[in-house]
Amino acid sequence: MDKFILILANSQxxxxxxxxISIFIVMVWIGGLKAFQYEADGIVPFVANSPVMSFFYNKKAPEYTTYKNPEGKTVQNNIDWHKxxxxxxxxxxxxxVIVLIGTLTLLGIWFxxxxxxxxxxxxxxxxxxxxxLITTPEVYVPNLGGDFPTPQFGFPYLSGAGRLVLKDVIMLAAGLICASDCAQQIIKSKNSISVNRAKF
Known part of the structure; x- marks a missing residue:
């Protein structure tokens, strides 16, 4: 057991x-899917409701709700609206951009x-x-009625879209860990150069 703990400690x-590598896989896979119609349609609620990103679209929220394409199905009228x-x-x-960020993060292994x-x-x-999670209504379960005595809609009841977004908490922490590790290596490299110069 002690040997296993030592291996873990020395493998950070x-x-x-x-x-x-994990960030790279996720970024390249998800970023690559953005080239496909169903994925492009799927991000519309997030972008259209975001005060940071909505200006990229020509139509205002919530007009997109009328032109949703279910995954696996395409309606030409909806496609025309999205164009x-x-x-x-x-x-x-x-x-x-997402693929580029993933690639830059992966290159941190060497650079x-x-x-x-x-x-x-x-x-x-x-x-x-x-x-x-703040700007997109679709991240929470909508109130569709029902007989259950306790309402189970709105905050904190995350929808499928909301659960997907929440997982980025892990990506956020992972990005900081990678950045911190690179910063440590940069400092060590600079200190090593300074020491070698001092010897001469």
Whole structure:
């Protein structure tokens, strides 16, 4: 048991690299999906209701509620509305940014200054995502009626979309850990250079 604990204690730097790889996988996968219609449609409620991002769209919330495409189904009238809204153009751009952030974070394994930027951007992106818990009505269970004696809608009853957003708390912490690790390595490198110069 003591040997196992010692192995864990001495493996932290490797585990931080596992975090970087995990962030990369999530970012590239999700960012890549932004090129597809169903994923682009799916982020509309988040973007349209966000005071930080809604200006990217041409239509105002809650107009999008009339033009939702269920996952796995496409209605041409809805597709046309999303094209006018700028849904797909924005999604392509967002997907590219997400993939780039994941790549920068992964590169922190070898290039600490680049990894520092990637970690901070991961943290910042997660903050924006978590703000959807405040701005997006769809993150909470709607009041659809029912006979249950205790109301189970609104805060704190997260919908599927809300549960997905809340997981970014983990991504936020992971980004900070990666950024902090890169910052430590940068400081160590600078100190090592200073010591070597002092010897001469």
């Amino acid at each position: 730097s490797h585990f931080i690299n596992v975090i970087r 006018e809204n700028g849904t797909y153009i924005f999604s392509y751009g967002l997907g590219t 600490k200054k680049i990894g520092l930027i990637g970690g901070l951007l991961t943290f910042g992106m997660s903050l924006v995502t978590l703000s959807f």
